[in-house]
Amino acid sequence: MSGVRSAATLRMDARRNVDRIRVAAVEVFRDQGLAVPLEEVAAVANVSKATIFNRFGGRTGLIDAVIDDVVAAELRAIIDDTRSVPGVRERIRHYVRAIRDLQYRLPAVNDVLLQEFPDSEALMALCHVAGAIHDDLVAEGHAAGVLARGFTAGDLHALTLDNALALKHGDRPSRTDYERRTAFVLAGVCPEAPPA
Amino acid sequence: MSGVRSAATLRMDARRNVDRIRVAAVEVFRDQGLAVPLEEVAAVANVSKATIFNRFGGRTGLIDAVIDDVVAAELRAIIDDTRSVPGVRERIRHYVRAIRDLQYRLPAVNDVLLQEFPDSEALMALCHVAGAIHDDLVAEGHAAGVLARGFTAGDLHALTLDNALALKHGDRPSRTDYERRTAFVLAGVCPEAPPA
DNA sequence: GGACAAGTTGACTCACCGAGTCAACTTCCT
């Protein structure tokens, strides 16, 4: 809402800077999460921090502008993939593995899930979409009798939130350790089918 | 190492303040964790922050002075209790339930487990003791075949650390939700005996 | 090819937060 004008009327150097900043933001946000100092983004874009404010009006505007390239696409892909997995049990197991994998690979999703930037509408929307699938999976899971007794959508939510917090604030485990632990989580919540 | 002199030579008002501060510190640390601003402790003790520095030389000294009453006793109690539970499976299950319960009740243990104050020797010692039991339990568990295949002492450690981070940085769940989730964790790691 | 608006930027202020310090004051004790 400050010096942000439409792309049509932007001078060439300004348009170039907008592009640079977007590219830099996607890269830096993906690597370091959405809370990274804007100075870092500016440095990678070869631009001064003030230019980010001129063009995007601050962190929230920048997040809205790039969130799709940073995480939304991948998050939606997971949800779509999941919905297309046949078999309730495997669908749930697939989702848990996929979301945990994404959380490990992309710290930025954790910022989304934790709602660290509630000012960004784009981000909150994402969050809501992510929440919806939990309800569906848990309902299906119980209907099919493949989920642990008493397991709620809130529990599934908490599972991802706790994991987000662990990854955000703790030491990141090796991929091997992490995947092994994913398996234990699954075993407690939606165990593999017993061998027929 | 500054104005801290032995209890014997302390003037009466000073001795009274030392006591007040200890009492306040135990209460405040238990409620709010070891990272609480020293001003809070001072306020509860009806004393100025400077007095804490005079008497204990800062947070580290204060922690060392009260850690036992804050958490060490309870932590050791859990370990002793655990060691006396007969049956490997129930021993492990008891430990996991007990430590998670303690983490919920006493935020301060989480600061200990997370090693937030590595300057305090008392605290680091505790941490080591807590680590030791993990190795033992996991070894026993595998020998008895009651643990999930591939589960390591590091995994048990990670379980408590991740939980510590979740409680420290996230919203604290209701006790009911928390305990239900404890059960899912156990189910994935050291399931109940199948009905004989 | 120059004038002026658009754009950029370095250097700034600001806010936050709690640790730790110290000179001046108060209390205890003999």
Next chain:
DNA sequence: AGGAAGTTGACTCGGTGAGTCAACTTGTCC
């Protein structure tokens, strides 16, 4: 009473990153 021991309010300090702005640079259009 007097002087050491003790207390304290008000201070500095450090680190961090958002957001601002006056002065400068560059693009654009005639």
